[in-house]
Amino acid sequence: MVGIALALFAVAQVGPYRVADKLPDVFHESSPSDVHLGGYIGQRIADSEVNRLRTVDLKPLLEGFHHRPGSHPWIGEHIGKWIHAATLAWANERDPELKTKLDAAVKELISCQEPDGYLGTYTPDKRFGLYENADWDVWVHKYDQIGLLTYYRFTGYKPALDCSRKIGDLMIATFGPGKKNILSAGTHMGMAATSILEPMTLLYRHTGEAKYLDFAKYIVSSWEEPGGPKIMSTLEAGKPIDQVGNGKAYEMLSNLVGLCELARATGEKRYLHVAELAWDDIVKHELYITGTASYYEHFHPGTDLPNQTSKNVGETCVTVTWMQLCQQLLRLTGGAKYAEEFERSEYNHLAAAQKPDGSAWCYYTSLEGKKPYTTETCCCLSSGPRGMAIIPETAYMTGILDGQNTVFVNTLETSHATVNLPGSTTTVDQQSSFPNAGKSNITFATHFKAETPMGAAKLAIRIPKWATNFRADVPGTIRDGWYVIKPKREVTLRVHLSFDMPLVKNESMIGGETYLAWTKGPFVLCKDMSKAADDGLVRFADVVDDRYRIWLPTQPLATSAFQDAKESRSVEGNVDGSICDGDPGTFVVTFDGKKHESAWFALNLESPVEVSHFEFVQGGLFHDGGWFDSSVEPPKFEVQIAKGGKWMTIAPVVGYPKTTATDRGSLKAGDAFKVDMLKSVKVYGVRVIGTPACGDNPLQSFASCGELIARP
Structure with a gap:
């Protein structure tokens, strides 16, 4: 994506940040309030809001803050995750029932904060250390901050910012040179604790207070201390991702997401480069065809990716945090490859982990077996809706291409977006038959607020790698994976798209034997094992109760005559x-x-x-x-x-x-x-x-x- 990346620079800022980007985003995400998705993924997002976020019983999630200690070592993470997802969902849907619940949850959480800023679920004698059943304190505060800062970003409710600031002050008072080492307060070689890097950097952006930025830099330096995960040095030395720390995927990805935020805040391109190195190695060695990574919750050497249920494949927390890393790198670089992988995860492992009605999620989702949906409180049940909630932010993005405002279209779903640009407002309306057929009609209109030397915005439509014979009835140029159209001033543009979604065969060697997996459009397909052999394939994301298999043998296996009996x-x-x-x-x-x-x-x-x-x-x-x-x-x-x-x-x-x-x-x-x-x-x-x-x-x-x- 070199051509476009070099031509783009910042044009807008979402959210009330006091500190501007030092490393400006190439692509700017849209506010979820300005994007509305229909179609397949839009229904999944809506169902997540209606049947999960709106119905969650918040009392157990807040109980540990009222009566310490909580019922589980990381019970405190769930309310922060819920506030994060619910805020984005409310911004997207404007559901008054959800907003009422959200407002009450935020106020109740804030009321539980102690005078020194503590907002965890442990007793005073077991705080900020590796105590038995009390070793996730900083991690919980991280999710407190993520939820509260997201709520503040979309509502302007200052007590949420003040609460997050008090957490930040407590972190600074507790950890750092001459104080407690933050590595000593987090599992997985400290990575659970150091993942607070992301919200601490955002806290700096919101407040402009340099002490929070200094603390974020301290976190990065702590990685290289004895016993630390050595995230920077390991990746810069060209070593694979499984050699970083102890290879724990969720916590490591969380740190990399924070590193991207720090790159944006400081302008330090070294931080971005390390995140890119990690991303490249994951895609090359760790990524499943469905867009998830890890088994047994860790990265592993080589390219052996087991598929069975017993291997704990594709933790939903990992899938969501991987998508967040793709989102960060898409924003910072404009690279279409990051949008491709975000989309792979969105339509496959994320959607497959979600029960189609949005009411339940899988902790792990193997590539064969049966989906273990649950509504019992766990980290993945709280993470899954966050993955759904971030999708609208990347569907339509903005940037500058060759000196001209440009709207980048990352979805072929039926959708509508309102994009505010300097001197103009652009609306995009898309009526699509995707994913059932390869046709979409886009109406693109720029409404000028005042004279602007940049003229009408360009339209750039990403051409997915899975789409063949991509055609548009309006002339344009293909550039680095995008179909770029330059409309005339003050003219409403209508673009008719057509594309093919052929059935594609993918091969892999498993146990010395050749196996095949099939994809169609963005979807990975699987065999529904409850059906006869000639009944064909179904979307992995759509299987609910039946046993399934993605990778199919090319030669008959000596399987049991009673398989799936x-x-x-x-x-x-x-x-x-x-x-x-x-x-x-x-x-x-x-x-x-x-x-x-x-x-x-x-x-x-x-x-x-x-x-x-x-x-x-x-x-x-x-x-x-x-x-x-x-x-x-x-x-x-x-x-x-x-x-x-x-x-x-x-x-x-x-x-x-x-x-x-x-x-x-x-x-x-x-x-x-x-x-x-x-x-x-x-x-x-x-x-x-x-x-x-x-x-x-x-x-x-x-x-x-x-x-x-x-x-x-």
């Missing part, structure tokens, strides 16, 4: 897993706190299949059970010959080690035990049954199963 077990248990999803890590148990004589796990089909191979994969093992007691007899494979009929023993689980009710012997989670019969048998069902173990609690017993397989 109806599951049952002797006791429902307390683990929400599966024994027929191809992932032994998603085990189930028969635990209910009671003692049982037997435990079994079964799979059933509507129609019979012929099988001769049986396999049991051991699930999780615990101090109080999870295995079969084989001291009297080993567990057995049983089959159902008739639909709904009696279970018949077909073979023992050969090779199952010697165990007792209290000792699992050499057994390990994930151990597989296979039996091959000489002749196949036609069956409706298969199960494994045995005596459950009690471990160190003889008052109960239970077993565990990772996978149950039967095939020809």
Whole structure:
């Protein structure tokens, strides 16, 4: 995007900042109050506001501030996240019900601040340190500030700024040279604490008080201290992102977002360069096809990206913070590649983690398996709506191209934007059939407030990489991924766009085998495993209750004839897993706190299949059970010959080690035990049954199963 980036400079400022950019944005985001999205993503944004943000019970989120300590080490982060998302959503939708709730929440949070500025959820003896179950204090204050400063930005409510300022003063009084080291107050090599860099920099921008900028610079210097994450030096040395700190993705990305804010505030291009290095390495080595990163919540060496549910793929907090980094770099550089990756995440991993009606979110969203939506308070349930709420800010952006005001269009959804430029107001109205078809009509009009030497604004429409045969009926030039149109003065411009969204095949090597994934337009597609093989593909973002798979084998796999069959077990248990999803890590148990004589796990089909191979994969093992007691007899494979009929023993689980009710012997989670019969048998069902173990609690017993397989 070099051509456009060199030609652009700042033209406008969103928000009541007292300190101007020292490194001006190339692209300026729009206020969410000036952009209204319809279509596919617009509906997701609206549903997030109506069915999540508006309905959240705020009492549990504020309880820890009223009665310290809170119920969870980072319970305090949630109210700040909610205020951030709710403020942006209110600015976009102007929902009076949400505004009433928002105003009350802000006032209640502010009322909980102590005289010295403390606004966390810990008792005085466990503050700003790495205490047991009390080691997220600075992190919570970060989200307090993010929420309060966002609210102040859009409402001008000064007590919110004053509260945030008191937090900033407390940070300065507590940490710094000759005081406590901020690294000692944050998990993950201090990165949780140092991520307060973002709001402290914004606090400086809002107040103009240099002490907050000095503290932000101190944070960056602290990274290089002994035991610190060494974010700057590691990336500047050309090392990969997984070698920064301990590789914890969410916290690291949060620091990089803050570093971008500091670059903007100081003009220090070194900070921007480090963020760009990190972004480049993530795209090259860590990014999934769906636009998320991390498994087990960390970055990892190489390009091995596991897809299974048990690998804790794509934490929603990571997806959202990755989008924020893309947004920051898009603003600072104007690079179309950042808009491309923001869009990839928006339509895929973010939308896939959200239940389509907006009411629930996934903590992790794997590329195969089943989506674990939740409404139980957790970091990702609070982060997801923030991701949806920032989308309108990047849909329409402004800048200067060749000395002329330019509106940059980053969406092909039905939408409307009002853009205020020096001397004029420009409106953009887009009526689109996207994403169902590749057609859109844009009406672009500039209304002059006074004579301006810059004339009517240009229109620049991003040409997505996934769009082929992109055509416009108004002459323009293609420049660095943008279709640029220079309209005549005082003429309403109407542009008819057409483009193709072909089905695209993507290849990847997984475990030495070639797998394929399919995309159409911005959407990653997946196979709905509940449907017949010829039923085609669906959008990953739209799958709700069914099992799915994105990466599909090119050669038939030796899969179980009972994959995605109806599951049952002797006791429902307390683990929400599966024994027929191809992932032994998603085990189930028969635990209910009671003692049982037997435990079994079964799979059933509507129609019979012929099988001769049986396999049991051991699930999780615990101090109080999870295995079969084989001291009297080993567990057995049983089959159902008739639909709904009696279970018949077909073979023992050969090779199952010697165990007792209290000792699992050499057994390990994930151990597989296979039996091959000489002749196949036609069956409706298969199960494994045995005596459950009690471990160190003889008052109960239970077993565990990772996978149950039967095939020809």
